[in-house]
Amino acid sequence: MRAWGRGSLGSLLYRRALGEAVATALAVRDGAPSTGPAPTYAQVQALVDGPGVTCR
Structure with a gap:
């Protein structure tokens, strides 16, 4: 059995949300449809x- 260490997803969730916000803003700027x-x-x-x- 593998023991997993304690980890935080807070940074990952923030970075993913920020990445999606930037991608959406760029799509709007470029006149492209936002995805997802x-x-x-x-x-x-x-x-x-x-x-x-x-x-x-």
């Missing part, structure tokens, strides 16, 4: 209003 799915406003709101949310 984007959540709807309702989906984002559902995440904010989800169970266990205590930041209100």
Whole structure:
């Protein structure tokens, strides 16, 4: 059995989000369609209003 060390995905998630934001901005600038799915406003709101949310 292989033991995995503790790791953080925070940096990876931030870098991926930043990369997608830059790619989308460049696509808009160049008049090209942006690729990949984007959540709807309702989906984002559902995440904010989800169970266990205590930041209100």
